Amino acid sequence: MLLNQKCERMNRIAIYTLTSSLHDEEAVGKATREFLDSLELDYEMCGADFSDYGTHALDLIYVRTGGTEGIFQRLLPQLVSAQRPFYLLASGKSNSLAASLEILSYLNQKGLKGEVIHGSTTYVKQRLQQLMQQQESPSQLLLNQVRMGMIGKPSDWLIASRYDAEAIKEKLGAELVEIGIDELLEVVNTIPMPAPTQIGSQPNIQQALPGAEQIYEALKVLVKKYCLNALTLRCFDLLPKLHNTGCLALARLNAEGVVATCEGDVPAMLTMMVAQKLWGKSGFQSNPASVNPEKGELLLAHCTIPLNMVSRYEYDTHFESGIGVGIRGYVENGPVTIMKIDGGLKRFFVAEGMLMDSLSKSDLCRTQLLVKMVEPSCLSSYFLKNPIGNHHVVVLGHHRAELEQVLAAICG
DSSP states (O other), X not given: OHHHHHHHHTTSEEEEXXXXXXXXXXXXXXXXXXXXXXXXXXXXXXXXXXXTTTOSSEEXXXXXXXXXXXXXXXXXXXXXXXXXXXXXXXXXXXXXXXXXHHHHHHHHHTTOOEEEEOSOHHHHHHHHHHHHHHHHSOGGGTTTTOEEEEESOOOTTOTTOOOOHHHHHHHHOOEEEEEOHHHHHHHHHHSOOOOOOOOSSOHHHHHHHHHHHHHHHHHXXXXXXXXXXXXXXXXXXXXXXXXXXXHHHHHHHHHTTOEEEETTOHHHHHHHHHHHHHHSOOOEEEEEEEEETTTTEEEEEESOOOGGGOSEEEEEOOTTTSOSOEEEEEOOSEEEEEEEEOTTSSOEEEEEEEEEEEEOOTTSOSEEEXXXXXXXXXXXXXXXXXXXXXXXXXXXXXXXXXHHHHHHHHHO
């Protein structure tokens, strides 16, 4: 019976209340019922009894009135043991919001995480639904049973983009599978060479396309053989051995739902896998090509991009080598999120921006996205002073608030 009760608590919202003794309980009680009824929640009302705080799926502290800041301050030593963010529900009546803001400021001063849940009925319901979904899929299980293939070792120049396989398994539930680059080459040799395709005006690209198709088909064989949800490819090894690139293959695999990254970059693969799990969206693994702190602009570039991110694309050669098939993608302007997770799951970076243009400079990797940052200060404070490696991932849409909460739990 006790076990069943515990399981039931772990699937419900608990509402704890803070109320000043100066307020009329009957009036406050009526306002409480009206407010909570409007939210249409399935909740357990715990009231002023915080003895089981931290045992439910989601704990809400309903600040019913002003004058409750001191009550919360006295309770805090008891509540911090739950090691959870503090969610302060504010109705906007009886100085509820004012007290909530004072409490949140106090928490911030102490380095504790919190959020005031306040706004229209629709907003509050949606935010609580988001929080419940996050609890149903705990951050430490975000990539549970995900298998991520490493086809070849990380490229030699990724000296800061290392990873901790044990931390990835323990915190995310994901497994890294090592696959030798030679195995990929062997599979490529078993794939019949497709017939040449007349695409584009560059003869060298037309000649390279069948080989790029071979690489794509070979990677699909390995995905099936090893039951992979994601892979990262030491792609530059293909240049001397196949005189071709993996750019087209990775662009297609990402569009098909298999996260695929370049250069054996495990942290980039992790970052893109998190984006896919949270929002079902592909990510663009890119190099910061230039930073303009004065204009608040960041130019990101790479020779491949998921084909489901672009409005149109063109074939070109791979930039550094001038051979094979690269992708020049054009993306619709609009909101984007730029993100990166450290391979040891100790740090993360998230920032939002507006995609202003897709460029086609001849002296850069083929897909080039120009982003105006929402908070330009990150260009100097993060990118130029304390970056997490080179590659960063661009995802369409603004997702910073949700992502920071999830990654804080993972990297905390």
